[in-house]
Amino acid sequence: MGYPPRGLILALVTPLDEEGRIDWPSLRRLTERALPFCDGLLIGEGLVGEGLSLPNRMRLELLQGSGETISGEKPLLLCPTASSTEETLSNIEAVDKTYSGWAGKKPLFWVDIPLWHHSNRKLPQLYQEWRKITSFPILLHNHPRLISKLNRSLKRNNIRTAILKRLSENEQIVGLIHAGDLKRTIHYQRAVRARRDFRFYDGDEKSFLNQPSSSGVVSWGANLLPAEWGETVRASLSLPEDPVRNLLLLKQSQKLRELNQILQMNPAKSLKFALHRLGVISRATLVDETPATPSGGNLEMENFLRENFSLQFTP
DSSP, X not given: OOOOOSEEEEEOOOOBOTTSSBOHHHHHHHHHHHTTTOSEEEESOSSTTOTTTSOHHHHHHHHHHXXXXXXXXXXXXXXXXXXXXXXXXXXXXXXXXXXXXXXXXXXXXEEEXXXXXXXXXXXXXXXXXXXXTOOSOEEEEEOHHHHTTSSSOOSOSSOOHHHHHHHTTSTTEEEEEEOSOHHHHHHHHHHTTTOTTOEEEESXXXXXXXXXXXXXXXXXXXXXXXXXXXXXXXXXXXXXXXXXXXXXXXXXXXXXXXXXHHHSSOHHHHHHHHHHHXXXXXXXXOTTOOXXXXXXXXXXXXXXXXXXXXXXXXX
């Protein structure tokens, strides 16, 4: 099995046009702006990519069309997770046919949020079923914040450590994105230590900035600041010893922390607002935009744009 790259994995927003369809020209502009600085692109991520809110036909359109948009320039990570295991497997089967010619030529990986559609019970058996449908490698996404939003009772919002250890015995599973507390991070890392090349990404930017993982980070803020995030991740993984460069990176990381704080409440809304104001995407429309969704500007983000994009930002 191939392994995804260490470094910056950008979780892309999903631009929409005035009719609520996928805005492919905006997605191309967004990816072209970010490609030089990131090491992989995650499509259909649960929160900022709004993948779990997309109607399934749009989810399939997004996953199937992204390969042509990105043209194999960087590894592509696709999130097929749906509301049920059956629908998730159906998505994998449909999308796999689109990319069947990529095997061994262009890097492609699945990113599944297993607890969204399946409990810990018999989870290792589930991924044995994947082998019958697809040969592409799999990354698991442990995201307790997302799972807590489910309208159903769950005993756990995290993949159990013992279950992860069993899952890591499946060679098709090549990594984990973890957006949780440090204590669980340590337990998870111990659980997969038998797999030397197993990737372990921070799914929380703040955690990465405080204590970088060995593989890298899945970032939302890199939609807006791809160059700054790319440089910070590379430096964190290589540990530069130049004092002047370290000082510059420290100042830069403070900017990234500020952006991360702004994005906490509604990352998709804040990022789309900012990218639209900068002319990167045509509209700031959300997938689940309803009359109850606050409209208008984000004051904190507006101030951030004025401070950090003074040469590019026009009110």
